[in-house]
Structures are given as structure tokens and as C-alpha cells.
Amino acid sequence: xxxxxxxxxxxxxxxxxxxxxxxxxxxxxxxxxxxxxxxxxxxxxxxxxxxxxxxxxxxxxxxxxxxxxxxxxxxxxxxxxxxxxxxxxxxxxxxxxxxxxxxxxxxxxxxxxxxxxxxxxxxxxxxxxxxxxxxxxxxxxxxxxxxxxxxxxxxxxxxxxxxxxxxxxxxxxxxxxxxxxxxxxxxxxxxxxxxxxxxxxxxxxxxxxxxxxxxxxxxxxxxxxxxxxxxxxxxxxxxxxxxxxxxxxxxxxxxxxxxxxxxxxxxxxxxxxxxxxxxxxxxxxxxxxxxxxxxxxxxxxxxxxxxxxxxxxxxxxxxxxxxxxxxxxxxxxxxxxxxxxxxxxxxxxxxxxxxxxxxxxxxxxxxxxxxxxxxxxxxxxxxxxxxxxxxxxxxxxxxxxxxxxxxxxxxxxxxxxxxxxxxxxxxxxxxxxxxxxxxxxxxxxxxxxxxxxxxxxxxxxxxxxxxxxxxxxxxxxxxxxxxxxxxxxxxxx
Amino acid sequence: xxxxxxxxxxxxxxxxxxxxxxxxxxxxxxxxxxxxxxxxxxxxxxxxxxxxxxxxxxxxxxxxxxxxxxxxxxxxxxxxxxxxxxxxxxxxxxxxxxxxxxxxxxxxxxxxxxxxxxxxxxxxxxxxxxxxxxxxxxxxxxxxxxxxxxxxxxxxxxxxxxxxxxxxxxxxxxxxxxxxxxxxxxxxxxxxxxxxxxxxxxxxxxxxxxxxxxxxxxxxxxxxxxxxxxxxxxxxxxxxxxxxxxxxxxxxxxxxxxxxxxxxxxxxxxxxxxxxxxxxxxxxxxxxxxxxxxxxxxxxxxxxxxxxxxxxxxxxxxxxxxxxxxxxxxxxxxxxxxxxxxxxxxxxxxxxxxxxxx
Numbered sequence: 001x002x003x004x005x006x007x008x009x010x011x012x013x014x015x016x017x018x019x020x021x022x023x024x025x026x027x028x029x030x031x032x033x034x035x036x037x038x039x040x041x042x043x044x045x046x047x048x049x050x051x052x053x054x055x056x057x058x059x060x061x062x063x064x065x066x067x068x069x070x071x072x073x074x075x076x077x078x079x080x081x082x083x084x085x086x087x088x089x090x091x092x093x094x095x096x097x098x099x100x101x102x103x104x105x106x107x108x109x110x111x112x113x114x115x116x117x118x119x120x121x122x123x124x125x126x127x128x129x130x131x132x133x134x135x136x137x138x139x140x141x142x143x144x145x146x147x148x149x150x151x152x153x154x155x156x157x158x159x160x161x162x163x164x165x166x167x168x169x170x171x172x173x174x175x176x177x178x179x180x181x182x183x184x185x186x187x188x189x190x191x192x193x194x195x196x197x198x199x200x201x202x203x204x205x206x207x208x209x210x211x212x213x214x215x216x217x218x219x220x221x222x223x224x225x226x227x228x229x230x231x232x233x234x235x236x237x238x239x240x241x242x243x244x245x246x247x248x249x250x251x252x253x254x255x256x257x258x259x260x261x262x263x264x265x266x267x268x269x270x271x272x273x274x275x276x277x278x279x280x281x282x283x284x285x286x287x288x289x290x291x292x293x294x295x296x297x298x299x300x301x302x303x304x305x306x307x308x309x310x311x312x313x314x315x316x317x318x319x320x321x322x323x324x325x326x327x328x329x330x331x332x333x334x335x336x337x338x339x340x341x342x343x344x345x346x347x348x349x350x351x352x353x354x355x356x357x358x359x360x361x362x363x364x365x366x367x368x369x370x371x372x373x374x375x376x377x378x379x380x381x382x383x384x385x386x387x388x389x390x391x392x393x394x395x396x397x398x399x400x401x402x403x404x405x406x407x408x409x410x411x412x413x414x415x416x417x418x419x420x421x422x423x424x425x426x427x428x429x430x431x432x433x434x435x436x437x438x439x440x441x442x443x444x445x446x447x448x449x450x451x452x453x454x455x456x457x458x459x460x461x462x463x464x465x466x467x468x469x470x471x472x473x474x475x476x477x478x479x480x481x482x483x484x485x486x487x488x489x490x491x492x493x
Numbered sequence: 494x495x496x497x498x499x500x501x502x503x504x505x506x507x508x509x510x511x512x513x514x515x516x517x518x519x520x521x522x523x524x525x526x527x528x529x530x531x532x533x534x535x536x537x538x539x540x541x542x543x544x545x546x547x548x549x550x551x552x553x554x555x556x557x558x559x560x561x562x563x564x565x566x567x568x569x570x571x572x573x574x575x576x577x578x579x580x581x582x583x584x585x586x587x588x589x590x591x592x593x594x595x596x597x598x599x600x601x602x603x604x605x606x607x608x609x610x611x612x613x614x615x616x617x618x619x620x621x622x623x624x625x626x627x628x629x630x631x632x633x634x635x636x637x638x639x640x641x642x643x644x645x646x647x648x649x650x651x652x653x654x655x656x657x658x659x660x661x662x663x664x665x666x667x668x669x670x671x672x673x674x675x676x677x678x679x680x681x682x683x684x685x686x687x688x689x690x691x692x693x694x695x696x697x698x699x700x701x702x703x704x705x706x707x708x709x710x711x712x713x714x715x716x717x718x719x720x721x722x723x724x725x726x727x728x729x730x731x732x733x734x735x736x737x738x739x740x741x742x743x744x745x746x747x748x749x750x751x752x753x754x755x756x757x758x759x760x761x762x763x764x765x766x767x768x769x770x771x772x773x774x775x776x777x778x779x780x781x782x783x784x785x786x787x788x789x790x791x792x793x794x795x796x797x798x799x800x801x802x803x804x805x806x807x808x809x810x811x812x813x814x815x816x817x818x819x820x821x822x823x824x825x826x827x828x829x830x831x832x833x834x835x836x837x838x839x840x841x842x843x844x845x846x847x848x849x850x851x
Contacts, residue, residue, distance in 0.1 A: 411507070415507075
């Protein structure tokens, strides 16, 4: 293979030397039919679309009036062209899917045109955050498409998309998206600075970034919301939050976020406020139930038999009569079974796997009751707790809930109800100290912000949502004119 | 301190302090549901505990254990000698005292133990047994076990019938309250499967001194409970009617200071449940109301006479007088002042409904 750069440029030569080891490196020689000007095309075959080169570049370069390199941008019908003399651009441009044109005799001057190959799946329906009502598009791996999805929904000039490259090896493109007139600059600066400070070799998904830029990396609670729904991201940006989109990841990140937001599903905004408030309360109840019910079972059965209602006593004792284990072992056995099934279900190829896992759990549970290993009361409790934990709309939060049960269970076994209270206190202390991009995580519960309660445990109607959340410290706190929103226009007026 | 150190210290504290809490696993303890005390002669008391053995798909089996002791508090320890699992009192429903024991030795020493046990709730029912407590507990009543049966029996009669509100807390309140004496319901075993509530026992200094029959319970309840209900039969010249009191209130008024006179205004709203005569016409209702009013007046005055005679005050007239009189001395209430007290009962009966047939 010929060496394309005859000038003694060691950097170029080294580059070419390394590149020529790869099989997809192309360096081709052509001659223009009219002007007999000789030129080279250099590109990486796996990153470029050969159709573009063949149909939209080569015919013009071969048959057009090419005298000089400066003619190239005018000849070819491709918008993204660039002429440069900087040899350092070569590596970067080639790996972004550009084709390098050099005219023989003037190799110093370089012309690039873009012939990037678009590979990726089409926009599909959201699978993790599916909703019955509302938009059915989800982010894909391509950042270009993801940005398109967001930009389309906010077609204003104030929407700023900043781009960074993170990762020494992976060179992942990361975009910070915010609204200039609305988002507090401090939040944007925090995100930008944290992203710039990331020192890592490779980032393959947005989850890496979540973990790296979280305020407290030792916390089991997710401190940045990740979502696959463009509508959720859009709503977040409009509210005054900062979104991060990572190339190659179908999940966008939104921050700062709060604990209550992690229990809200975006479908809440599609339903009537009364219905969605009810669902939110049910979800909160389900989470509390899921965390506390097994520990309370263990605590009352081991320490506080006085608390058991008279009518329940006979059912409880009768079901535990033949069980050889103390309540804690019984509970751990079933909890672990459920966890095993979930984990196995997650590894199974389709979503069907999960359903099979749950059915399997019930079968195993019934068998263990019949074998006298666990009581059927506990089986019901654990199955309900598992079911309740599935109601968390954010997957990351669901995992946290799964984990939280075990310390509670341990403390319930050690100290009974006192232990449960203690572990609750520890959890609360942790939550109060937690921040998301420097903003309080437990807001509006603590610090109490009555105004933000409109969209926390319940979601009030849109006319009550006239203000942006206080904790975001938005530049424009008002979303709409509150008085006009509350006033209903009479049709005759 | 590093986080890791904190976690290690916290975990070790958690495990070290584990021994400080007493563990009582539900299926490894004997839950006493009721306890009964009998007179065993020569100052001895015999105690019987009732504990259920729960079985799936079956009513619980009632088991009893009995022991005798001189010191009353050691009865539980003596019973423990016969039991395979530790005996715990936390889910106790009822405490029963044989009438013989309650009249001769008194119940205070026995109740004292329950009053101090933090595991025992104040809603515990206390009752006197007409006969032997042990015998009553060895029967087989209802599908939910004996203790539940007894407590449901009392609860039902308090909620819907003539029994005034009574439990451990009420008993202790009226015992410690100056100018008031306590009372307990009285139970009787009729057969192996039946118990009957057959009266109320009145205590003086922890001993039973007087018992009234179920017919008088209705009037006693009107006097003692601010709100009460119950059913009573009223006789007129046209026939007999069963009147259910759906709502009644009483009001005490200290109408005169010396000599002391208390006016008790009792308002009863009732419906005619049953009538042996023909139709109930407005004039008949008037008659019924009048007959009922007179009966309430007569019976209540009779009850007060009984209290005076036995020197007891379960209604708490003394306490009432004290709340209306500055520096009132209650030390001689039962012996002298109660005897001079005049209680005027002014009932007012309203029959609001007499059925659909008019």
C-alpha cells in the first residue's frame, strides 16, 4: 500500500502506519477524466456509507471540472464539507465517518466531506416506561435521532444543546440540553463541570454517567432520573431541569430530581388529576408496604405477639404450627426465592421470562408451604410485597426498594419494631442528607415547600401548576399567568 | 471516622445488643387467653389458665392448667411447672374470679399483678363467676375458643344490651376514685356449651357485697353510663311491650346542698319492638311512655336504696358531689353522707317509632 503523505511529517506517517494495519482503512487513487488531475480518497470503510461515495461524490470528482482542491466543495452535492490544512484533524475526521480528498502535488491541503453511515434501529415504543396513553416513541442509541426527538418538541432558539466528548478511548459524545431563559445557570454549570471532570477511558451508556456524576456515589438511591421517553425529557427541560443525552444510550438523564419524582410515572400527566393522584398514593402505599410488611411480620411474630389481633392469632399460629424455622429464616427463605426468580427472569431473553418467573415463584411458594418450610400467611405477604414493589415506575428505584427490604428485615430480627424504627431513622437521615446536583433530594417533604406539593404525593390539576418547582430556582418561576389559568372564559364573552 | 469504620461499629453494636431484647416467638409460647381464680380454702387460691391450641381448619382446642398457691402471685410460676413453653400474658382476654373467692378474700391482690404487667391491656375484661371459675373455663363454647367467647359475650352486651361499660381500666378507675366503688359483670355456666351473663356484682373494699339480677341491669346502666342502650319490657293495661332504648342520656344535677340532693335526669328515646296488644296508637304510646317512666323512676330509686343499705356507691354520687362542692370531705361518704343523700330520678321517655303497621 502506498503511503499517502510524502512530506516528512512524522505524525502523519505514524497515523498512516497504524491505520494501515486495519483492514477497513481505504486509500484509493483516482484521476479526473477531464482535467487529468490525480487525487486520493482516504476513509474508513466501516464508518462510511459507500453509496454516498459512489453516487454523490465520485461521479462529480471524476467527471467534473476539478483543477484544484478548492473546487471539491463546489463540485460535490454534500453540505458537510471542510477544507483544512491542519493534519491533526485527520484522525478525528476520519473516525467520524468523513472522507479525505487530497490532490496529488498538494497534499498539504485537505478536504473532508461527510459520508457517515447511519446504522441503528428505528424509533420504537417505550418498553421500560410503557404507557397506555400518550406518545409511543422512545429514544434509540443514535444521539442524532434522540436530539431530533427533543428539538422537534421544543422548537425555540432558547433550547441550547452543548456537546462534549467524554472518554479517552470511547470518545463518547454527550449533549447537555437546557433552556437558556428558564434553567438556572448554576444547574447547567454543575452538570457541565461534572461532565468535564469525568476522567474515564470508556463510556458505553448513560448509566455510567449517572453513577459518576451523582452527588453521593455510595447511596443506593438514584439521584438522577433516567428515562427513555422523549416527552418526559421535554417536560423536564421545560420545567427548568437539565437533560443529558449520551450517544449510544437509549436513556436520557434528567437532573436535578427528587425522591417523589422517582415514584411518579409520566403517565400521571396524561390522566385526569384525581385519577393520577389516586394512583400516586397507591404507588406510595405499595412501596411502603413492600418495604415494611415482611419486617413487621418478623418483628411481631418474634417479639410483639401482643400486637396481633385476636382473630388473626389463630390463623397465624395454625399456619406456623409445623414450621421448623424461626420467622426470620422463613422470611429470608421466601424473600431470597423471590429475588432469585426475579434475577432469573431478568436474564431470560424476553419479557415473558419475568411473567414465568412470577408464576414459578407461586408454584415454588405453594410447594414450600406444603413441604412445611414456610407458612402460607407469609407466602401471601411476600407475594404481595413483591407485587407491590413492581409498581415503582422508575426501574432504578424499583431495584433500590428490592435492596432496602433486607436491612429492615435484619434489624426487625435483631430488635423487633424498635429495629424497624431505627432502620427507618437511618434511611431518613440518609435521604435528608442526599442531594441531587446540589439540590435537596427530599424536597418538597424536607425542606418543606408547600408550593411544590402540587406535584409531589398527589398531582393537582394543570391550572394549579402555574409555578415551576421552587427547588430548581428557575430564572422564570412562572409557567403561565395563574389568574388567567384559573379564570374560565364564558363562551358569550 | 471513615464510613467503613462507622458501618463496622454500628453493625457490631446491633449484634451485641441483640441479647438485650427478650425474644418470644409466637409458636413457642403459651398464650394465656383467660385466667380464673378459685377459693381453695385456708387462705389458698387456686388459679387456672386457659390457653388455646390452634389447629388449621378447626376451632382451637381449649386447654387448661391449674395450680394452687398461698401467695397469689406465684400461681403463674406454679403453673409454669406444668407447661412445656413459657407462659405469657400478653394476649389475655378475660380474668375470672369465683364468687366465693371474691366475697371472702377479695380480688385486689390478684388484680394488682395485671395492673403492673405492661403486656396486659387495659381493655381486659374482669368478671365474677357464679360458681367455680375452673369449671366454667373447662367448657367448650363457640368456635373461636372459650376466652374469645367470654370476651365477645361481654362486648356484645356492652355494645348492644344492658351491661354498663366495664373493663380493667374502668374497674381500677372506680376503685381508686374517691366517692365511687367498682363493679363487675357476673357470669354463670349453664351447660358445657353455654354461659350466661346473670347479673352485676358490686364491690366494697375489693369484696363482693351485693349482686343485682339482669332485669335491674338496664336501670343500673341508665344511672352509670352517660349513653346507653338496651331492651326493656313494659306492662300496661292493654298488653306488654318490649321497648328498645336507642338513645339515652343522663344528667346529674346537685339540686340542694344541705341536706344533699341529687336530681338525675334521664332521657330515653326508644322504639317499640314488640307489643302484645293490637295496634299501637298515639294514645297507647302515651300510656307506654308513662308506664316506662314510672318504672324507671321506681327501679332506679330502688337501686339507690340498695346502694345505701350496702354502703356502696357504684354510680359515683360521692365523686359527683365532690366535683360540685369546694373542699368536700369524702372520708365518711359511704358510712354517713351517702345515707343522708336524696336521689331524685326524673326520667323522660320518648317513643319515636312503633313499627310500620299503623
